[in-house]
Amino acid sequence: MVRIAACQLSLNIEDTEYCVSQALDSISKAISNNAEIIVLPELSTSGYCFQNISEVQTSSQSIGGEFVVKCVQLAKENDVVIVVGMNIENDSKYWNASIVIDNSGVVGWYAKAHLFGDEGKFFTPGEKAPLVVNTSKGRIATMICYDIEFSEWVRLAMLQGAQLLALPTNWPEIGQTKTSPPMEVIRVQAAASQNKMVIAAADRCTTERGQNWVSSSVITNFEGVIEALADSTINSKTQIIYAEVELPMDTSITDKNDVRKDRRPSLYSSILDK
């Protein structure tokens, strides 16, 4: 069993200093509550609602920057895994990224491949598959927000052997029909169930420049069953949810069936890529 925390944070591009300190504080709080894997939202250190590229630049962090160094220190001192969605500047480009840190330091980082809404105005789309890495707490995949709606993308994580998918997200309220739980959570449940992997989605909360948010962080087990769900009224409030879950050892679902082995890739490839 591993104890997971998903931190639902209040993000605002107009107060990035607060975003950064809140991110570090939430990690410390999760550690004090015995979390072993800690997931933070998309763009945790900057906020989401950029109006111009200058805001992207000034709110960006480098991989070797002060924030990441502090996260590494927390991870080493406490033997935890930290996954943070953040605005990363690298190679003179800006990336909507997710960084994975464990007791050995930065294990890797991922750039969002499926950009949503206006994100393409500010960020370079990622060109690499979902990051899947061995950490001190298991084999962990990461992708970001809209990525998970592309079932092919979740499959790539499963095919690389992920036991847990850490999903930093900022789920916008865009007039979708309200359901309980929200459809964003239902999609997470199905992705977990169909790929036999634990999923921890850290969403954000509170209005930002007039934009509302679903605010529905969730942790499921590898059957897709909800183990922890944020108090998820629209925009909601800052909170950390926790769950103790078992990581899957394989992709079998019965003694005769296996969601990985039962795939028939020869039937998929020719048509899928039209």
Place this chain on the structure above:
Amino acid sequence: MVRIAACQLSLNIEDTEYCVSQALDSISKAISNNAEIIVLPELSTSGYCFQNISEVQTSSQSIGGEFVVKCVQLAKENDVVIVVGMNIENDSKYWNASIVIDNSGVVGWYAKAHLFGDEGKFFTPGEKAPLVVNTSKGRIATMICYDIEFSEWVRLAMLQGAQLLALPTNWPEIGQTKTSPPMEVIRVQAAASQNKMVIAAADRCTTERGQNWVSSSVITNFEGVIEALADSTINSKTQIIYAEVELPMDTSITDKNDVRKDRRPSLYSSILDK
């Protein structure tokens, strides 16, 4: 708007005569309740729990056989679309099939590609993509039960322009954690939402040779929102659920995003088929 019926039927290999008459009666009843698209469960005319190949042979139907002829007659007389899961004998092989019929006759049939449990002992696995056909009531896809857990397969239906997926199913109770709605329904909701298509799943009910069933027929709109759900206690009872839904005209989800156009197939192909 189109009015859809999903018929949840009591199936039993030990009384195939009843299965056949019940299937026809349920179609007539759905017609009398103004249904325009009528979906029946997997293996509606035979039952599911075969013990030997002889039972498969004696309970099979041909495409030109009496049952299909009666369905065609009902479809022509009433201008409805009928999708039936059935045991089809064709080319001296047995197929766990789904047949699509409209006012023009048999539009096509599909053989289940992802066989579950012991099905491979009795049926030849299909080698063709999900069937997607134009009917008098819209562009309709069909696949069967376990197929829908393969998100690649639902994508193939979407990529072929399906507006509605008709899913004959026999969802077994195999010790999965009970959720409300069942995880089988949650997977249907996510598939609808991620592919912007209506889904009508017709499940079966009542114990068969000691096997229990989820018994949770469901119709969702193209956002994945449940529009009709069977009274779905385990094994449940015979019933027809109805919903009037709008068929999608495209795959857009906002003015800037589209679940089909936002795919990045060049990133999927190389890795997906490992």
